[in-house]
Amino acid sequence: xxxxxxxxxxxxxxxxTGLIWFVQIVxxxxxxxxxxxxxxxxxxxxxxxxxxxxxxxxxxxxxxxILLCIVLPGAISFVGMACxxxxxxxxxxxxVPTHNKLCGGFDAALHRRLVGTNWLRTVLWSTxxxxxxxxxxxxxxxxxx
Numbered sequence: 001x002x003x004x005x006x007x008x009x010x011x012x013x014x015x016x017t018g019l020i021w022f023v024q025i026v027x028x029x030x031x032x033x034x035x036x037x038x039x040x041x042x043x044x045x046x047x048x049x050x051x052x053x054x055x056x057x058x059x060x061x062x063x064x065x066i067l068l069c070i071v072l073p074g075a076i077s078f079v080g081m082a083c084x085x086x087x088x089x090x091x092x093x094x095x096v097p098t099h100n101k102l103c104g105g106f107d108a109a110l111h112r113r114l115v116g117t118n119w120l121r122t123v124l125w126s127t128x129x130x131x132x133x134x135x136x137x138x139x140x141x142x143x144x145x
Contacts, residue, residue, distance in 0.1 A: 001071070002071055002072055003139065005064055005067055005068055005071060005072075006068065006072070006132070006135060006136060006139065007136075008060065008064045009061060009064035009065055009068055009080075009132060010129075010132040010133070010135075010136060012057050012058075012060040012061035012064060013061055013125065013128045013129050013132050014129055014132075015057050016054070016057055016058065016061060016125050017125040017126055017128070017129040019053070019054065019057075020118075020121055020122050020125045021122060021126075023118065024115070024118055024119065024122045028111075028114060028115045028118060029115065031043075031102075031106070031111055031114075032106070032108070032111055034106065035106075036105065036106055039102075039105055039106040040103055040104060040105050040106075043099065043102045043103045043106075044103050046099075047099055047100075047103070058088075061084065062084060062088070065077075065080060065081050065084050066081070068080070068081075069081050072135075076131050076132075076134065076135045076138075077135075079131060080128050080131045080132065083124040083125075083127050083128045083131075084124075084128065086120070086124055087120075087121050087124050087125060087128075090117065090120050090121055090124075091121065094113075094117040094120075095114065095117065095118060095121070098110055098113055098114045098117070099114070102114070
């Protein structure tokens, strides 16, 4: 069960890591080119559709990370969980409120804030991916994590 749990957590984390890098480098910067007339509608559609793409993976990642802390307690699990806690906190307190404000129309300062604060999640998801790949390597090499 531990191996399956680790692989499920790794899969969800790698999915989110790839997605966050795409969002950070491609998707969010393109918001500035949408244009003022259709921006509010674009932002609303972005938020509605993004939930379906990130929601299941984020919930799977959270559930499996919590279970890993219970089943496989140790530095890797706890540091990974701490990273995930900050990701969720950042999402709830920085990214979602900024997206909600952008639903009123494009604002360059809000857009810069969104792109700038999203680097925290990008770095933390990348850190989680590295930690979990290391944990997998440990299990494959030594049967531990």
